[in-house]
Amino acid sequence: MKPEFVLERKQMKAARVRGASLLEVLVAILILSFGMLAMAGLHSVAFKYGKMSQFRGVATQLAADLADRMRANPEGAVDGNYVFTEVYDASPDEVEPPACGEDVACADAAAMAASDLAEVRRVIQMALPGGWLHVTQDPGVPPRTMYTVWILWQDPDALGGAADGGTASLAGQCPAAAVAGANPVPQCMPVRVAL
16 A cells, blocks of 8 residues: 555544544534523522512411411400401502500500501511402301411412413412402412411
């Protein structure tokens, strides 16, 4: 064999190897770009569910606050003074606290319950977007009194039910009487309170 022919053959083989590595680099870049897109999508979903979790945590704390207020005023709770069943309003008027409360002593258990409800409703409106309160009392025989407290709010990341893609939605837990005509349906965090 002629040495020129061997040299030429080695050069052609080297040229093919360089082309193959370029193709491998392009495939690796393609796989890396899909991985980066998946990571970006995962980050946005994690952020969305983190915010939803924050709203649920705030709602749970506010429901616990109302439950503690009910337990501190058992006479008002047994008499049903903590019931609040107005229909949901996404942009309600600001709640004005009654005259009694921090500075002035309440005259009776009913006045204390009204003060407690007003304060909790005011805090819910400030802490949650479209925040609302719905409280019902189970019919029962005193002294064992049961309440169901729903904290309602608008969560743009969880609007609708599972059919709309809002798989983490709590909208299906809202009592029908509380959300009659509400569009979109708010998220609801129910809490049972036993006194």
